[in-house]
Amino acid sequence: MAELDAEQQVLDRIEKARRRKPKVKEERITLAHGSGGKATQTLVEAVFLEAFRNEVLEQLEDGAELAVDGGRLAFTTDSFVVSPLFFPGGNIGDLAVNGTVNDLAVSGATPRYLSAGFLIEEGFPVADLLRIVESMATAARVAGVEVVTGDTKVVEKGKADGCYINTSGVGVLRTGHRLGVRTARPGDAVLVSGPIGDHGVTVMLARGELDIDSDVVSDTAPVHGLVADLLTAVPEVRALRDATRGGVATILNEIAQAAQVAVVVDEAAIPVRTEVRGASELLGIDPLYVACEGRIVAVVPGGQAETALEAMRAHPLGEQAALIGRIGDDPPGLVLLNTTFGGTRIVDLLVGDPLPRIC
Template sequence: MNPRLPQLDREQQVLHRIERARQRAARIREDRITLAHGSGGKASRTLVEAVFLAAFGNPLLEPLEDGAECTVDGARLAFTTDSYVVSPLFFPGGDIGDLAVNGTVNDLAVTGARPLHLSASFILEEGFEVEALTRIAASMRAAADAAGVQIVTGDTKVVQRGKADGCYITTAGVGLLDRPVRLGVVHARPGDAILVSGPIGEHGVTIMLARGELDIHAELASDTAPVHGLVAHLLDRTTGVRAMRDATRGGVATILNEIATAAGVGVVVDEDAIPVRTEVRGACELLGIDPLYVACEGRIVVVVDGAEADTALAALREHPLGEAAAIVGRVTDDQPGMVLLNTGFGGTRVVDLLVGDPLPRIC
């Protein structure tokens, strides 16, 4: 019940809420949804705030973290969901199935939770091959086993031929927050260090190349992986972690912006410190995109107390998924809300949220 609406009856409240949502939605310049609204960048952010936060707004949703913290009967739970519409469904290093499991496992893990139970809901296209669906399901099971979670509930819908590109999957997950920490980008403060757990952009570039529309060939595979073990190892070794995010849609640049905005701080990163494989850098140059904006599916960005930066780096590097981890930047009190990149050539440029979507349907 909205405390500002004590005198209104239910119907009036609904009308009022619709009106308020409409007013906020006016902040969306477009009348219609564009691909950019699914990019993870500026348009996504506006859509989420103006439509979904305006309508659903509650204290559990408002942090807009990868997972919400809910206390149920004394248990501190993390709860999250993601839909997967990746095209193509099968790609080097994975498929929509393990992506859907790892993505939700990772969204739970970066809140500090131990991932436990997943749901899986399928929207299938009439005519989709049963054999392909069987491969996807087997791949989901293998990913669930690797992450130590169970798929305990699900649903299947079928839509007519021409809709749904074969298969869309939505997973949701429940985890247990059994550590005495509360993580969130809002906790970043000047002096903190920013780390990434490995080379960035492999997933997004792999998907682009797998579409075969470009005459580029590279020995690349998606980095899709469950990061719960890496995160647990990091949290076992350091006490100074403020926030973690898995750098999916929108890439590392989007997360850096979310840190700067949520905490009201400046973020400075050093281009030369950011690990990018030669193949990814080369493909990005040919595609005309910046690897900082390209999705990973098994890499995390960590904000940690500056005094703990080296400990955190060592902890990440001890884990197979963090061998190429690096300290890439720091949180400052200059220019709050902004992300600045020190380029390899000695210059500085602003790293903003993405406006369009150069890589649609990568997850």
């Protein structure tokens, strides 16, 4: 009975949160609307969700679940506008493949097919396009997916920035797994699969905006193998997300809001490379907000945390996986960080966009 009451309270909270009608206050689109943070969330809810409202889209997961011909598919889309196009560890091409492969993987799907839509600025070097396309082809082979359909548009000089790529993907959902950030509940453990922020810092450094040398490279990689191993070891995994735009902090907020729970993380437990921490300080940004492109955040039942960690650490992409926090019940909808100094602070969604065009 007490259990039922508690559940009803959570449902009521979720319903209440959903009824709050968001509104875009700005008259013009700003870079913040593309940050993955607060402005993006408002734009998505007030404009896109409002117009396209349907049960699938309302889940606001990384991949949409489709029921087709009795089967269950995942479908996802992502546009890539990273600047510069080439950076240590990768380029827009493998990023575009891995990004969509990862959105499918964290939806619990085996990635199968990709589309590739190129939007190219007049005057773009064909040699650069070739390099990008070859990287895409290699990344697709590594991830076991096929690029089966495509499109090319060219716009006049000054109407784009070299090359933008959209990739959409179709995957086959595993039977028996239903993942979703809404299912997180008090007592669950929160894990990350490795050091955070490598990709974002690498791209910022590649722009030459910081006068520092560093060996850090993008973590761009397909996580479908890591996810498969984790789901095999712990079929009870509640939710998975890849921490891209807006970083781990954004994912944690999405969990807290969707499930109306508290997410309590330990700063000391979060793996961050020294170079990434240093560069983040110079940029004046918390590494928690810096994009990764090959890291996942997993929510698993508390009792399964160790098994999940072991499974992740046994995979090359998860060697430095860590338990970073727990789901609590209060305050609902918020992310709390226990700092290394012994204090506690709220980790909110990004306001503004400190790292534009990171992916």
